[in-house]
Amino acid sequence: MDFSVVIDYFPRLMEGTWMTVQLVLVSGILGAALALPIGLARHSDKLWIKSLPYSYIFFFRGTPLLVQLFLVYYGLAQFEVVRESVFWPYLREPYWCAIIAFCLNTSAYSAEILRGALASIPKGEIEACRVLGMSKVQMYRRVLLPRAFGMILPAYGNEVILMLKSSALASTITLLDLTGMARTIIARTYTPIEIFLAAGACYLVLSLIMMGGFRLLEKRFNAxxxxxxxxxxxxxxxxxxxxxxxxxxxxxx
The missing domain is CATH 1.20.5 (Single alpha-helices involved in coiled-coils or other helix-helix interfaces)
Structure with missing residues (x-):
């Protein structure tokens, strides 16, 4: 094995790594923002409120991420109303299609994690909030959501790391993330073992950084x-x- 090719193409691998970080970061932030109202609606006791979030979560958890990515990238272009809309300059780009697919997928998993955390909060704390005269909005804002956020950090950290590994699917729609860049380099150098080992090491470093960040958050919110x-x-x-x-x-x- 000749690892000198890794040194020669290391800047290109860093370009792919930065693209991967962008995909995970942007889709993670948007997915977390979308998961909050979906998780709250899923936690509702009223059937007509939680039925739609349940269907949303069931679809995105029950179908492969690759299928969802293809539906967004190839499927939306089939509708003329989409091609004539103001969103078409973004929807025809593989970058934004990947962001949309990853965002929708991770929001479904994150919403279910949030629902489970809200359901596991002791009922005594909810009754205490009602005794103090808190409204439902105050109860969620002051007590339930902060408690749930501390409880979901370990599970949500696993979800972000899984999303990091799933971001490799972006290479299937011509996006040069870390895996896509590695495949491009291999097509030129015919050194699959060396390049894929280097790409795997980059994924490990990113996972290590994320795990350390979530450990700090757990210490902060579960002090x-x-x-x-x-x-x-x-x-x-x-x-x-x-x-x-x-x-x-x-x-x-």
Missing amino acids: HLNAKRKPVAKKVNDSSETGSVMTEKVTSY
Whole structure:
């Protein structure tokens, strides 16, 4: 194996890496913003409110991301109303088609994660909010959403990393992300092992950075959990010390 080709084409791999970061970052932000109202509607007790979000989540979770990407990239162009709309300059570009497909897909998964977190909040906290006279908007804004956000961070971190790996599908619609750039380099150099190993290393570094970022967010938003554990451990130690002192006193008597 000749890894000198990796050094020669390293700037091109960085271009593909930056494209991958853009896809994940933009679609992740838009998907999170879209997942919030969908998750809240999915959490509703009224059937007519949660039926549409349920269908949306069922479709995007039940079909492959590659099919969704092809539907956006190839399917929307089949409608004349789309080609004549003001959105056509964006919808004909593979970059924005990938953003739309990734955004819709991750919003469905994120909305379901949010619904599960809201459903797992103890009912005593909801009753306490009602006793304090909070409206439903105040209850969600002050208590339920902050609690749910801290609870969903581990699962949402996994979803972002899965989206990072799924972004490799963007190369199927002629977009030169990290995988697409690696395939282009391999077509020129005929060194698949070296280039794919380098691309895999880039994905690992990006995953490591994301995992570290979500670890910091978990410590920040779940600091109250760590604060509760320390006094408990201290009390246990204090009680054991008190018990040993009492035992010594009884023995001395």
